[in-house]
Amino acid sequence: MKKQIRQQLLFPSGLILAFFLEGIIMKLFSSSLAGTFPMVPYLTLLWLIDGTLFWGSQHARMLYWAAFLMGAWYDSYFIGVIGIYMFIFPLVVYVTRLLLVYVDENLIGATMIYLIDIIIVLLLGYAGGRIGHLVYFSGIHFMAFAFGPTLGLNLILFLVLYYPIKRLFEFINNRS
Template sequence: MLSHSPLRYILPIGILIALFLDGSISLVFSHLLFNGYYFIPQLTFLWLFYAMFFQYRINLRIEWWSALAGLLFDSYYTGILGVYVFIFPLAIYVGKKLYKYFSVNIFSALLIYIIDIFLIYYLSFFANRLKHLTEMSDSFFLTHVLGPTLIINVILLIFLYIPCQLLFDHLN
């Protein structure tokens, strides 16, 4: 139960830290890397993903936390409430369903995370196209946004896997 776990403090603090780091890292990458390619880190979702992936025995109500994180993400970054409030819990739900078929290791985390990131960014792109907020073509989106975004998020997942696994094991 979450009420008896130190995660009741660590989880929301991690969400806030990841939320602010998302913007900072995006700003750094936008100036240092190649023009025309968008590397968008998703540390907020990565933190939620690790909480879902490593804390399967504790009832975290991670869908509610992901909706709250989506609300904060929407209000802080996009200015349009509702997109990530819906997409983050949906990606966590899909991740939990896929998680049942795999063991806890870095390869299964990588596979499920790639599917979740693809789902998040494709649904976000689709929502922005519906609201006429972007005129970006599908091919440009796949090659210049989704591809580089998957690469940077996979690198972050691999780099942070062991430290986060040790942290969640220690908190468990």
């Protein structure tokens, strides 16, 4: 019973922690993250994808709900306009689960899936911002200055955190 609760709690609590850390890290390192090349450490997304990869195979319904609610919160607290990440996060979970049918879950496969997810988030997020009239960047500028660096940063974060997070999920799942 205790084990089950622990398994159920790890994913949502990690998600909330990642949510807050994302904004705090953005503030602490804003001199380099919000400079000429605007970058975002998408930690919430990272945890969401890692959760889908390592934990989500039996918890699809909870995963979608978590993604949806977290997306809505993300929109409300960070962006101020609701409806952008609220739908992108579940979509990303869907895409990840879809690709997991064809790709094995290992470092290379997971990285490829994560890259596709990040590209979806960047492009659709920008499109959503455009619809909400929030964007201060032109599309060309976005592609030239923000797209590449953000992709690179998140790729590095994913590679660095891949094994620790995988071990964490395995540890919680296997401990009696």
